[in-house]
Amino acid sequence: MSQLHTKETQHTDITRILAENSMGVAFDALPKDVVERAKHCLIDWLGVTLAGSIEPLAQILIEQAMAEGGGEHATIVGDGRKTSLGQAALINGSASHALDFDDVQSNMHGHPSVPVFPAVLAIAEKDGLAGKDVLAAVVAGFEAECRIGAYMGDSHYERGWHSTATVGTFGAAAGAARAMGLDAETCAIAFGIAATQAAGLKSMFGTMCKPLHAGKAAQNGLFAAQLAGRGFTSREDALERHQGLAFTQSDDAAVEEALEGIGERYEIADTLFKYHAACYGTHASIEAALKIRAAHDIDPDAIERVDVAVDARNMNVCGIPEPKTGLEGKFSLRYTTALALGGEKTAAIASYVDDKVNDPAMVALYEKITVVPKEDMGKKISEVTVHLADGVVLRELAEVWRPEEDSDRQWRRLSEKFDSLASPLIGEAGSREVIDIVGGFEDAADPSRLMELCGKTG
Numbered sequence: 001m002s003q004l005h006t007k008e009t010q011h012t013d014i015t016r017i018l019a020e021n022s023m024g025v026a027f028d029a030l031p032k033d034v035v036e037r038a039k040h041c042l043i044d045w046l047g048v049t050l051a052g053s054i055e056p057l058a059q060i061l062i063e064q065a066m067a068e069g070g071g072e073h074a075t076i077v078g079d080g081r082k083t084s085l086g087q088a089a090l091i092n093g094s095a096s097h098a099l100d101f102d103d104v105q106s107n108m109h110g111h112p113s114v115p116v117f118p119a120v121l122a123i124a125e126k127d128g129l130a131g132k133d134v135l136a137a138v139v140a141g142f143e144a145e146c147r148i149g150a151y152m153g154d155s156h157y158e159r160g161w162h163s164t165a166t167v168g169t170f171g172a173a174a175g176a177a178r179a180m181g182l183d184a185e186t187c188a189i190a191f192g193i194a195a196t197q198a199a200g201l202k203s204m205f206g207t208m209c210k211p212l213h214a215g216k217a218a219q220n221g222l223f224a225a226q227l228a229g230r231g232f233t234s235r236e237d238a239l240e241r242h243q244g245l246a247f248t249q250s251d252d253a254a255v256e257e258a259l260e261g262i263g264e265r266y267e268i269a270d271t272l273f274k275y276h277a278a279c280y281g282t283h284a285s286i287e288a289a290l291k292i293r294a295a296h297d298i299d300p301d302a303i304e305r306v307d308v309a310v311d312a313r314n315m316n317v318c319g320i321p322e323p324k325t326g327l328e329g330k331f332s333l334r335y336t337t338a339l340a341l342g343g344e345k346t347a348a349i350a351s352y353v354d355d356k357v358n359d360p361a362m363v364a365l366y367e368k369i370t371v372v373p374k375e376d377m378g379k380k381i382s383e384v385t386v387h388l389a390d391g392v393v394l395r396e397l398a399e400v401w402r403p404e405e406d407s408d409r410q411w412r413r414l415s416e417k418f419d420s421l422a423s424p425l426i427g428e429a430g431s432r433e434v435i436d437i438v439g440g441f442e443d444a445a446d447p448s449r450l451m452e453l454c455g456k457t458g
Contacts (some may be wrong), residue, residue: 012284015150015239019187020033021262022144027442035442036268036407038135040414041142043438044103044273045096045113046454047418048079051349052098052426053078053457055206061091061215078425080256080456089222090171092118094215094401097164098241100330101277101421105142105270106401107257109157109169110151112271115168115217116141116175122222123179124447131444133212135178139268141175144191146267151239151258155251157202158313165213166249172221180229184187185236192234193224196243205279206320206328264268270403272413273333276346278329280400281318282336284382285310287398291338294385295394298363300342302388305368308337309383312373317370329357336367337384347417411439 027035028339052058053076062079065087074088075081079093082088096102096114105112120137123129129137149156149167157163173194176189184298197220200213228234238244246253251394292298318334321404327334329352339346342365344356380401386394404410415435423432430453437450444450 007189007309010242013237014189014255014258015191015237015328017262018144018147018239019174020184020190022145023182023184023335025136025143025178025180027132027142030139030266031138032072033138033407034139034269035135035272036411037268038138038332039438039441040273040410041103041113041268041271042117042135042433042441043418044414045117046434046438047421048099048101049077049092050097050454050457051101052095053212054097054425055098055440057098057126057211058091058095061094065091073126073395075125075451075455076289077451077454085126085226085458086123086219086223090116090215090219092121093218094211095243097214099352100210100279103274104272104280105146105149105267106272107267107270108146108163110149110164110169111141111153111214112171112268113171113216114164115145118215118218119172119222119225120175121447121451122177123176124410125451127179128429128446128448129179131204131437131441133393134447135442137175137179137265140178141171142203142268143266143273145171145172145259146270148239149282150260151253151255152246152250153252153254153257156249158316159249159251160202161249162200162204162210162213165217166198168222169198169212169221171195173224174221176222176225177228180225181415182225182229186228188236189232190224192227192236192321193227193232194236197224197237197243202316205317206323206325206331210325215301218400222436225319244333254308254439256321256402272400272403273410275413275417276336276354277335278346279318279331281310281314282330282333283400284380284385284398285333285337288348288382288384288396289337290346291396291398292384292394293341293343298341298386298388298394300365301339302390303365303368304387304389305370306337306341307370307372308333309372309374309377309385311377311379312375313379314375314455321371323357324354325355326357333363333367334366335362337361337369338362341365341386347420362417
């Protein structure tokens with residue numbers, strides 16, 4: 001036991017407890033809704049990874065991997081070639097976050113699937129793990145990263161750490177450790193190896209480094225589990241010890257938050273999915289703007305001005321006022337709200353390219369928009385007020401923090417999202433087969449056919 005970084009002297013075994021929790025995940029004990037949510041995360045991850053695989057940053061990483069060489073053990077999604085487990089995790093993790101179209105989880109303060117799936121699937125493909133073991137390992141990874149995210153508190157993210165990069169490394173480590181069959185003691189050591197690699201700055205948002213964070217988390221977490229499995233040493237209390245992760249990267253580490261419902265509820269159940277291809281911090285504003293447009297069918301030229309009220313904390317995430325690139329557009333409340341008000345498709349990848357962001361009509365529309373930061377409004381709540389030239393004022397509030405309760409409806413929506421992203425690359429037949437495989441993935445013998453289908457694009 002070691003000292004937790006608080007004003008009072010406390011002792012805790014939080015690292016050990018979370019390692020035991022993740023390594024104790026057993027597929028046969030998982031509730032049906034948790035298994036279904038894991039499959040939802042898988043189909044969503046595959047879709048955004050396929051779409052992201054053709055982005056320039058993914059191609060650069062593939063070139064780097066090919067230049068370095070290495071074993072041919074795990075498939076590069078969208079490319080088809082195989083490379084080392086670590087390089088595959090890096091490339092697939094980065095590609096899956098390239099479009100910022102991947103899932104989110106509030107306790108994690110980030111994107112849970114993108115660090116975990118690349119690490120777990122790399123091991124699963126090499127070792128021929130059954131589908132049910134893949135899903136159990138993924139749930140284990142989510143448990144670690146989301147509970148560690150809750151432990152680190154809001155201050156970790158507010159200080160400028162990108163949680164997908166930092167706590168995501170632990171998710172990848174736990175998922176990989178569970179896939180490898182490591183025990184809790186070894187997983188705790190893997191957490192120490194993960195902790196000393198955990199990094200990633202929010203100041204990189206809007207550049208290729210943001211998706212690289214997810215890839216590095218996947219690669220570094222996988223590396224941590226592999227080293228621990230070989231007997232590499234580390235601290236077994238990296239989260240709570242003096243000068244450990246909480247000491248250096250948090251002002252409000254909370255054991256109670258990390259352990260809430262442990263063993264009774266699973267963090268993966270609280271996953272939120274994206275239906276707009278931009279930062280999740282923009283989604284409430286997009287939804288409010290879409291409500292206004294749907295109810296009133298307004299002409300953008302009739303808009304005099306727009307006020308977008310958001311939590312002040314969102315300004316450090318998606319507050320880019322004058323985006324110049326497609327990537328920056330994904331992190332601009334002004335631009336994404338303008339897309340929605342202008343009747344553009346906020347789910348379309350083509351809406352977030354340089355030409356669109358710099359289109360004079362779009363610039364003219366977002367220049368009418370003022371973002372109004374408010375204290376403690378809630379990061380997933382927004383109020384959009386549209387003032388028309390004739391004096392009419394239209395106002396809508398939207399919230400995007402509740403997980404979908406209708407599992408079947410969510411599967412249909414995610415299948416449609418996958419098909420829209422995947423069909424242009426792997427064909428309609430390939431897309432349909434992937435959806436069918438993932439729908440029954442707990443019965444799959446191994447992931448080989450799935451990775452084959454999501455390999456080389458047409």
